[in-house]
Amino acid sequence: MINSFEIYKKATQLVQKSGTTNALKIADELGIKLYYENYENLLGMYTCRWKHRFIFLNNNLDGSMLQIVLAHELGHDIFHRDLASNGLKEFALFDIRSITEYEANAFAAHVLLKNEDVLSLARAGYDVAQIASSLNSHINLLLIKMQEMNRMGFDFNMPYRAEGDFFKNVTVK
Numbered sequence: 001m002i003n004s005f006e007i008y009k010k011a012t013q014l015v016q017k018s019g020t021t022n023a024l025k026i027a028d029e030l031g032i033k034l035y036y037e038n039y040e041n042l043l044g045m046y047t048c049r050w051k052h053r054f055i056f057l058n059n060n061l062d063g064s065m066l067q068i069v070l071a072h073e074l075g076h077d078i079f080h081r082d083l084a085s086n087g088l089k090e091f092a093l094f095d096i097r098s099i100t101e102y103e104a105n106a107f108a109a110h111v112l113l114k115n116e117d118v119l120s121l122a123r124a125g126y127d128v129a130q131i132a133s134s135l136n137s138h139i140n141l142l143l144i145k146m147q148e149m150n151r152m153g154f155d156f157n158m159p160y161r162a163e164g165d166f167f168k169n170v171t172v173k
Helices: 004-018 023-030 063-079 099-112 115-123 128-134 139-151
Strands: 033-037 044-049 052-058
Touching: 004 023, 004 063, 004 099, 004 139, 023 063, 023 099, 044 063, 052 063, 063 099, 099 139, 115 128, 115 139, 128 139
Parallel strands: 033 052
Antiparallel strands: 044 052
């Protein structure tokens, strides 16, 4: 398993290099081709073929969920390209019981949520639901972010844990 500091470092380097936390702009800058389709049971998928990187996205995702799914798939590009280079690889999207999925989720959390913002809202007395809402994030992605921050030395009191398959129940329009 890739350690929390390594995931954080890669995510923050990518955000700094691209000058944005917008996953669409980051994917474009990285030269990853995005394809949108009306998938019935798929939020997103990453693959690498013929030295080209592709991300397939459900075209019914709303703005914030699109950002989360795409940032997650970018995590697979950064950390798991070798696993996806032997053809189409559908990772068990957002299943934190899978090491590769957890790493991609942690990467997405670090790309989309800044430590300073999470810390500032927590210090102001916001609970996890209020922080997630304020940051336009899914509560489970925030919980992963806070868990990762704790692994890096922060001390959040976390009465909740991210659900193991929290995006399994995401519905698209």
